[in-house]
Amino acid sequence: MNKLLLDILICPKSHGKLVYNVSTNELFCYESMLAYPIENDIPIMLVDRARKLKDGEIT
Template sequence: MNHTLLDILVCPLCKGKLLYDHSAQELICRFDKLAYPIRNHVPVMLPEEARDLTNLEMR
């Protein structure tokens, strides 16, 4: 993922910083406990496309 893009993107719900999970190809919002998918190198920043993170994943 392009680091410049990662610096610009924020969670669409809380406007917080996102973490890049390279292995899962997701952008993580720890505040909202959501994982936004990256498909074909394009972040899908729609809340309805995000998956809920489990408590185990939040550790």
Template sequence: MDAKTSKVDPKLLELLVCPLTKGRLSYNAGDNELVSEKARLAYPIRDGIPIMLISEARKIED
């Protein structure tokens, strides 16, 4: 399974929160990342592993 087709376990998604806001995350399958709307950050998922580091997150622009 390559990085683009990897999916996040729904149970894992329930447990993970944004490290900055402690808020909920949503899964963006198109970009394979976890999105924190409140922090306006998108955390990448590499080889099926969410990278929950603020320094690795992509800022979401308007």
């Protein structure tokens, strides 16, 4: 994940900071408890495409 891109992206639901998760290739937002997928190196920043984070994924 490009660091510059990660620095400017925010969660569309909560406007919170995003964290890149290497193992799932997703962007996590701990404020909204959502994980946004990355497809072909493009973050899909749509709430409808995000999945809810599970308790075990919260650090």
